[in-house]
Amino acid sequence: MNLKRSDVFWDRTNLNNINDNWSTIERLLTDFQIFIDSMKNFSSEPKDGSVTSTKIADKSITNLKLSDQYNAARVLQANEDVTKINREGLYFLSANTSYVGVPDAVNIATFSGILRVSAYSQYHYTQEIHDLNNNGIIYSRVVKNNANTQWKLHLDEEKLKVISNEQTNNKLMYNLNVFEKYSNEVIPDKNIVYANAIQDIRIEGIDKKNTC
Known part of the structure; x- marks a missing residue:
């Protein structure tokens, strides 16, 4: 919004322009104050106390938490213990490499694959091994309360x-x-x-x- 410019001559026209400019500025300040008041009402805590600022802080997810839970994507090291991997993510199994805690057939076949770890519930998570050379073979298991369980083979014959x-x-x-x-x-x-x-x-x- 442009304000009116005053001339060098001090006449009625210039006085009217000055008055109009002040009216415009006052109107903008009033509108801005109304906006601030509305934001205070919008961000204030409910009167019944059902949602407090403390509860909102407890539920907030920081970048660090997101990184810790979802950014796991790496190549597994030789002889790495798969049973100790509980972070959600994707892990690459290299060919001709042995690992601890995988099905015997995985080490014997020496195939390349993907280990996918995903949440199952608050205390349980799942592990799946996908054979990249043969997508008809999938090994899976559910780890409950950090107690290791047996791998199950899912075989799609067709x-x-x-x-x-x-x-x-x-x-x-x-x-x-x-x-x-x-x-x-x-x-x-x-x-x-x-x-x-x-x-x-x-x-x-x-x-x-x-x-x-």
């Missing part, structure tokens, strides 16, 4: 079957492409025994069963 077929088809596709590129001979039967599962491949030749 998902494993699909993944296995995809991996087999990829290998067959590679074999066929390499053979066709570097050889003029007929593709051996052992290389095309599962070729019907591979899409976009056309093998042309003579069917010996139909020849004379």
Whole structure:
């Protein structure tokens, strides 16, 4: 908002401009005071005392608390004890690395995976291990009152079957492409025994069963 400018001449017009400016300033001050009073009422404690400033402080979440609870994301060290990890977060399990407290199959398989720790209740939390090489396998357990429990294996047979077929088809596709590129001979039967599962491949030749 712009105030009116006074001229060098002291006349009625300048006096009116000065009076208008003061009226504008007083009106702004009045509006500002009304705003301050309304904010006091808005932030004041309820008369019934149901919500006090102390209770609000108790429920406040500081950046330090958020960092402590939710910012855990790191690579686990070799031979690190998984049973002692209770902070919510994601932890990477490296391949060919042994850990303490994980299922035996995890160390034997030496696969890379993700350990996910999440809250289950006030005193319980869950741990899940996801196999990154085979997403049909998940190990999980619920830790109650810091008492370690046994791992449970969740196995999705259908998902494993699909993944296995995809991996087999990829290998067959590679074999066929390499053979066709570097050889003029007929593709051996052992290389095309599962070729019907591979899409976009056309093998042309003579069917010996139909020849004379």
